Amino acid sequence: MSLPTELASIFRVKQKSYKMVLVLSMIGIWRETQQRFISLDSIAERFLSYCRDREGNNLVVDIPPNSMASRWSEVSATQVKAILDTPVEALRSILAKNDRNELTFTYAIWDGGEEVLTELERYANRELESYYTQLQSNSFSLKEHLSQILLTYRTAKQEPFANHPLGTAFRRTIPEGMRQYPFISDHIRVQGSVGQGNWATVPWIALMDTRLTGSTQYGEYLVYLFAEDMSSVYLTFNQGVTKPIRDHGRRAGYTYLENKVDQIRKQLPLVGFTKDDRIELTTSGLGRDYQVSTVAYVRYDSNNLPENEQLVADLQRMMEDYQIYVRSQLQTAHEEVDDQIEDEESEEVETLSVTERLSQIRSFIQNRGFSYPDGLIENFYLSIKTKPFVILAGISGTGKTKLVKLFAEAMGATVQNGQFALIPVRPDWSDPSDLLGYKDLSGTFRPGRLTEVLYEASKPENRSKPYFICLDEMNLARVEHYFSDLLSVLETQEWRDGEIATAPLISAASLSSEEDQQKYGDLSIPDNVYFMGTVNMDETTHPFSKKVLDRANTIEFNYINLLQLPDEVVEGTITEAVAPNSFLRSDFLQLVDAMEENRELISETTQSLAQLNGILEGIHAHVGFRVRDSVSFYMIYNRRDNLMSADEAFDLQLLQKILPRIQGSSSAVRRVLLELLKVCLDRPLAINELMEDLSPVYNEAEFLNAQSQIKYPQSARKIVFMLRRLEEDGFTSYWLS
Template identity: 35%
Template sequence: MSIVNRFDEKFKQRQTSYKMVTVLALLENVTTDGSADFDNVVNSFLNFYLDRQEKGKNPEIERAKMSIPEQLSSSQIKNTILKGPVTHLEELIEFDPENNQIKFSDNTYKDLNQNDNRMELKKVAYKHLYQYYKNIDNNWIKLEDLSDLDRGYPVNANDISSLSEQNSIKGIHPVDSQEFQGTIILCTISGQEYPNEWLDANKQFLKYYLEGRRDKNTGIKKYNQNSKNNQSVIKSKEEGYPILAFVRYSKNSYFYYEGQFVFEEIRRDEQEHPYFVLKRQDQASNEIEFNQSVNTWESMNFITEDNSEYNGYSEYNSFDVESLNEVYPHIISFIRNRGFVFSDDLIKNFLLALKSKPFVILAGLSGTGKSKLVELVANSLGATRENGQFTLIPVRPDWNDSTDLLGYKNLQGDFIEGELTKVIRKAKANQDHPYIVCLDEMNLARVEYYFSDILSVMETRKKQGERIITAPMHVEGLDDSLTFPDNLYIVGTVNMDETTHSFSPKVLDRANTIEFNEVNLDYLPDHEGEEILPKKAHNNIFKTEYIKLKDCYYGNEDFIKQQVEFLKQLNSILNKPGLQLQIGYRIRDEFCFYLLNNNKFKLLPENTAKDFQIMQKILPRIQGSSLKIESVLKELIELCSDSLPHSKEKAEFMLERFEEDGFTSFWL
């Protein structure tokens, strides 16, 4: 009996889901010797049940321990795994208490490394989970699951039909909702008149026939390339949404999730039947060579607005920098080499803010270099106005809706693209590079009027494999949907004076607001030295790693709990009746994301990073004339003491202003 069949037989003898989830957790964490740290397996095991619970599914049957996963300690979960799955899967799985490891037995692991046995074991585990949970609540897959599916996840045609709301006999299922935008295909590899198949041995390119109808009289199958379903596949590349492929190798079996794909082109077989060629987006090799019989793949070329040619594949080769660790010394040197001066901590703070969320506000006196800092950082990484990766958009006082940024339909019925829409299209065609937009003098118009649609869509970000996707933005007159790409970063510069508008809490809650108030007139450019050239940057430098707190909680529990305890202290000060200043979940999460990024990349001392976050996420929200504001500021000054000097100094300034004018705010 094969090793996969042995597990299959064991899984049939089940009263709970524990055996299957343990095997999946072990597969997720296994190292090259077949072992895994037991604590890591426990975390993966727990996350499975927490994820089901978060998505409104029953974690387990009522009497089982894992039906209340949030109430269990780590030691209770360990005992559950050891007494159940490890005992029942003896001879297949072992526990090494001395090294705190759980492992596949030597013979088991040897067999798992043959052929595709590891993936087949994952499929078998998921198959039994599917059957088990169908008996509990029949709530196996929901729209929010589509953003982060594991390969090997099984469905049947009716499951997908319930998500797409179209007939289950269809093979192509477009989905366009707030929870998920993309196209699902159900692909049978064998047993068809027009067989779908893999076009290469590495399973990176998939052949999938267009949807068509057979003529009742002639029996000839006809294809309408412009049908909604076929177009949903064709537009996937242009519009930046994924194709999720579920594949089976025989009829009457489950479809198993194979990964994310994108449309490459349409070809025809020997009988002139058209088929899509779909390229894998996850786990894909960048250099796939085809056998001549299926044609060697050619690079795809995009034409930019200035008619210069951008070769998509040639840009995939090595980047100079892919990490904040590598890049920040270069950026600092590049800026100084251009004759400008900003403090090192200010630059590091700006980089951490961009890494934590793709929306940052730079506020302060006019002429202090806010817009110039954004452009210099972009230029240092090869993002320029010339190649379209850096765009400066001056905000006008008469902007009162999003049409000025996103576009509108003119009197002739033609859609005129806004500047931001143009950048979004370029960014989606070149997703390995960062695109930076500077909204100059952002608050000359009311930000809530023209920017609220973009802010709202930004809050729908969620992970889908290696990409981060959003819900579509509603743009009146635009035929296709527009989403916020994960390589787009927006920085607003603002001057706070009588000619500008203040910010609402909705805006301040969603950004890091960095204050510019340092001016060093003594600084003069040094003698000209050797020019420091830009370094080509990968989007991984700024791409957000965390969307939800659970994305980073496990493995960082103690660190995050420490930050949350500090935020609870802050909330005890801010939570005064009638002020509505208390910290919510969004601020909690983004506060932690910033500090975690700093802890990972070691750009700033921890107290300095925390000091910046109070300045950027807490103090800008405090304003008013209530006596309670005075009390809040005094308590904040005491809390900050000497360990958080920037926040203490700013709070003292705000308190002094309150005492003089009877009113205070963060802004000068």
């Protein structure tokens, strides 16, 4: 039998084996005693016996917390009860605890009888075996890579910086390898750097919990720091230094960092790690800054690196301390006020990783009886994150409006609480007053529906909540006529005091009464408002200008599989999970904001766009800096959260940002489409022959199936369709369905 919904993913996120061993211990005791309520003492004894048995037989097993002991044989059952607090809390959806310190499974599991318990037992054993296999068989050698860096970095600094293999190792190879460790959770972002355009004095590899910080410039994280002379490398529990020093100056910034060091050292066990300021990296620059900010460290000399097992064990132990700190920060994030450095998101703490949040949203939508193609939810999220304006295009009845509504509801934004607004567009809209409002004959301002939403979203108590505005059938009227003011104001976004702000949408001077001026005067677009437009392309609608297309991702809904039936709906099993605005809010506004940590990816993306621009110039459809930045941000967010491959992400950007610009009837349009098809196929194409005869591509499915390993398959399919329409109708456009 299949497991109930609430059990199917309880082990999906794991840093250790504790959750699986806990469940197996409880089921084992129940089988022996038939007692549903099991004392925590009995569970702790069983748990400890399991770990000691594996340790005694030299089988792979998690090491105990470094604050207790180095081996399970040195751990007591009383200490195990403290260890169990975390997995018990993580499994609170299936476990309950009474006032006699006994644990039991929830009624839903007991009601399923022995069949459910047996399947749960099998599930736990499978996940445990998979975890141990991953722990044991990880082919990535941390020692080899650290050793290679220490041996070659000084020589590499004498060589050209661009495209150097050592840079690739820092930015890609090592982060990908470290993410394979089972104790590196989905919340952890691994990032390395050898500098920006020039070799860094102190290269580094950081592990950041994205719930705490998204950058090495602020917050706390783990980081490997390499000494300038490459005599040693330090695994450190550290802090970002750039923001404190920038905000307070070097002297006051150092004081802040040192105070934070003292605070964290008192809070965490940090057993086995050195806790002093004698870390020797360099005598000046950022290296000196990190010496001031280091909480704890382990030093590895280049001529005496430990074995790989020891290096990994040290990283796991420090990660345990780091996670203790992260949990404490999350618990107090809404209560503490930092008098020295204001927390940029003190009122909005995301407790789920991006993949966990998207999985929850997908499950919520499926539970409501709707099913969308694989990858659509991820694409929708990335599009919103890139720019708060997304167009959903396609034939009528494909679920465009429903996707927006369900996505919003999954995040806790509903019509009832005012965080979701559906605004039907009328064909007679000719200026912004239909959305923003107007002054009546008496001079009183009559706000439009959009203005009302912006006003509510701008209230201080609502700034951490996302608001969704869906313009239904937005091209029934000319978008440039009624929406141009908003598009222009969106382009004025800038960072102000940790928030994204825009120029005023409604000028106070344009309002007559003092009451209107106080309420709506200088109202802007807050960073917690997201615009979606649904589009049906037929003879009753209007096309989009490049001004609109440049500012939005266009997601198409034209390929429909009617045989895809919804899963059985189980009412009430999956509810919304309120999400903070930080989940969707852009992290970057200008490309320079992202350059420091994403230079290589931005360069690769820009080169690909430059290749496309060379093709598009033939019909004056080439793109500018705005599109370049938008595509780069999309690619950065995708890689950061590992949602799809780089080719899959760029395929979607080609489909959503480039192809919507193409329309016409000339032979130049045909040649451009064929050149783009060649890029998508990533192989030679007989363009001159196809300019004369397009019949080989008439049958879209047959043509594409004949091509193996298409680099950009979704864009290729759309281009083939556009070519066929050009041949048959003498005109083509992305928007023809």
